[in-house]
Amino acid sequence: MDILALRPVPAAAVLMAITRRCPLRCRHCSTDSLPTGPEHPGEVFLRFAGTFTPHDRPDLVMLTGGEPLLRPRLVRALAETAARNGSRTMILSGMFFAPRIPPAIEEAIEAADHFSASLDAFHEEEVPRENVFAVMRTLLARGKDLSFHITGTGPDDPYLRDVTAAVRREFGDRVPMLVSRVQPVGRALAMTPATPTAAPPGAETRALPCAMAAWPVVGFDGTITACCNQDVIDHRPIPAHLRLGHAGHDGWDVIRERCLGSGALRAIRTYGPLRLAGATGRGAGKGYCETCRELDAPSLPPSPVSVFLERQVRDMQLAGGGTGFARRYGCPPYSELVSLGHPRRNDGL
Template sequence: MRSLRRRPLDIAARQSADVLTSFQREAWTNIVFSLTRRCPLACEHCITNSLPSTAMPVLGSEEAGIWASQLKALADRGLKHVTFTGGEPTLAFNALEVLARSASEADLETALVTAATWANSDRQIHRTVDRLAPHIAMWDIGHDSFHAGRLELGRLAIALDVLRQCGARVVIRFCKRADGTDRDYLEKVRGIAGKDIGVMVQPVHELGRADAHMCEDNGSALDVPCLSTGLFVREDGSTGPCCGGLGYAGRYSHPFAYGNVNETGLLHAWRKWRQDRLLRLQRLVGLRPLLAQLQRSDRLDPRALQGNHVCETCTHLWGDGGKEAETARRWGEESLTTAVLDGVETQLYGNVWQEDLSGDFADGVER
């Protein structure tokens, strides 16, 4: 079993602390909408196990309109960012447009995570960009050698030029292969990205269909805090803690569900996400204290120590239904733990988040 002994942080890790804090601060004010698990692709490295299958539901315009009508209330309560993902979110095009428009009208920063499969024709490029660009601030395009067979680089280059012309902000997310055989392709992607579009290179994580494409050991996942991306809302209204492993693989069998927004409303679920003491502990100080406690009491699943990334560790720890979650959550609620977390949160973010729950939220249900 892997030891819980702390590894010394290297210079790169210390330099990344500010980036991590910035990411965590943004996630604290973010909601992620997964509009469908359906995708035209079936990439072998997909952490969401998305497929072209028609059996996978797509968010409808009517439901999207109901959610969209609630975004202004969330903005008034501190929400600043909305992210759209999937599957391929543009397959729920009308719902995406409704939500993106309402989010931008509420002065919320919007981001679209897409594989750009719509770039396979000029008509689709212009339809997508013309209708969405006024409401989408950041285009997060996933493209790498796994996607190459379904979208030629020349088509992606045309899409990037159209996005440039309308002043959109764009980043390309490139998942690298463990064997390094995609280095030349990475340079080609960088070539069409130019100097104005960033290319983010990341390893493949052992989630979803990606088990066969693990990258080299990236160091201890135990020294990295949870990277929860914000409340995760699926196309059926169910919720989760993030768009990582538990958002998909552990869809309903983990301790981080915050109700169905079709029944309780978005604001209720978002508040519950922000109030979750166990998630707060993971986000502020990482998984090491939880793992150490469980290991000392012989209640730790050994798989939780085998991951190279915090999302892998978290999925192994809680993905089986989180049988130890209530014990761990009690640790997060103890007065001493709360005091420590309050200090960490104040140091990182300037204050401890609090909200008056009287009035419209006194009984936990929106009025």
């Protein structure tokens, strides 16, 4: 819940997709990862993490992939580098190694502050649920901070009712869950083809802020974008307003400044791409994210009014906390599950 509460805060965290390789072949994989997927030298990521300082660093570094624990020594090195300057680290894993934890992976998990396991019907075709639970039981007994990332086809998916109940029984409401739905990207396109629809009438006058334009994302090749949308990360050229730089030659101070200072990104975070498209005269495209990728927005210097409005929008989202973020971007009926195990959880949950 604490991690998700940071999501609307620009540059509060950085995501690093340190590999596109994965030994699993889950049918819903948003990154279309394979055992032979591309992988770039770890030095690129270590160099970037080495630019953090105690006074200028992200609060959180989220390591993902592909499967980040295919590179356990790199994960450990990144976590240790981040920790030296005050950043905390989270790992998101597909649990290919379950039910046992190999020594190198154990050291990587130990070096990180938070460990999250992906669990859904598609992962269970590759890794049995009990194997995942076995690893999580071991880590919980050692006092590790844990969570589950659970994906289903929608609020009415019976799998979600089953698996969330199983997690609560198994772990006694001590392990939170972020429940989301399959998105039509990567291999999931074969299951849920993307069918963007035209923006509804009046969308260009409505403010629909985008919290996803807050955290920089270091892609598999070191390119840094302002958005975690897989179509943005994968496709070239990256829209100019969404490209922040490259981990091979830019430092955190530069990336943070570009993230905070871009007029286009500030407007996207404050009003959303639909209203911004209307203001630039282009009009909304076929959907929210599609409109954003097609923007040709000038990077205007901030005015006192724009700074005030951006702060107001950010504070409104912060007031919703982690559950508010999960309600908007996850699967709403399960949003309160992110609070399990938290001292401020809803006791009536």
